[in-house]
Amino acid sequence: MGVGQLLLVGLVMLLGLLGVLIPGVPGRWLVWSAILWWSLRDKTGLAWVVLVSSTVVLLIDQVLVWQLPPRRVRGLGITRRMVVSAGVGALIGFFLIPVVGAIVGFIGGIYGSERLRLGGHGPAAASTRAVMRAVGTSVLVELFACLLVMGAWMGAVIWG
DSSP states (O other): OOHHHHHHHHHHHHHHHHHHHSTTSOHHHHHHHHHHHHHHHHOOHHHHHHHHHHHHHHHHHHHHHHHSOOOOOTTSOOOHHHHHHHHHHHHHHHHHTTTTHHHHHHHHHHHHHHHHHHOSHHHHHHHHHHHIIIIIHHHHHHHHHHHHHHHHHHHHHHHO
């Protein structure tokens, strides 16, 4: 697979990561379809292992998200800026501390956005806790699974 196609696969995965944060966009399925596309074009044993393991991870993720309590977002003041800050924080954290840094970055992005909006630590911390209880857990589980899949793909491309 050429560099151009690898970049397109990576771009589809990035769109999938954004889709996790935007309601109504099938984020995990975009990530999975990019892995499928890559593995069908690459046709190596490693590509098939990544496809099968990604499928398993994303199916487990789906079951976990279904088991979490329903989202209660009304009245929390969730803004687009907060969603973008959380997503950017997760991506930065993912690369600074591979895979698990996404959790720290996600929460840090929400806190940073709320700190700017509310002006102080106390209100920002309380708002961050409320947001994490309402939507953060399910979004974080889905984002973590997609980042794990993307990390496996990046590792396979770099070292495979």
